[in-house]
Amino acid sequence: MSQSLFEKLGGEAAVDAAVDIFYRKVLSDDRIAHFFESVDMEAQAAKQKAFLTMAFGGPHHYSGLDMRRGHAHLVKNGLNDAHFDAVMENLVATMQELKVPEELIAEAAAIAESTRNDVLGR
DSSP states (O other): OOOOHHHHHTHHHHHHHHHHHHHHHHHTOTTTGGGGTTSOHHHHHHHHHHHHHHHTTSOOOOOSOOHHHHHHHHHHTTOOHHHHHHHHHHHHHHHHHTTOOHHHHHHHHHHHHTTHHHHTTO
């Protein structure tokens, strides 16, 4: 049986490290940081870790809203493709910083990209 992307990336410890670095980047990115001003970042990071674990084929413990409902309030506040692109850039930069092989970055980016229409309410 082939390994899941979650396992190839290094499992829970790798996802935890990536999410922590990712949010450091996001919160210092002027294009998107304002979307997180009133967000409990500890809770947000925990949700993101559970979501990515599930999305990358690891254990399923995500209990948050689906992508469309979870981001609807942000779409009302102007969330658009440019913001999604900024998030994608930060995700890729995080994985590059962690020395993730390019083919795994591409696989993870494709999974993230597959949520674009739901995140943007289309």
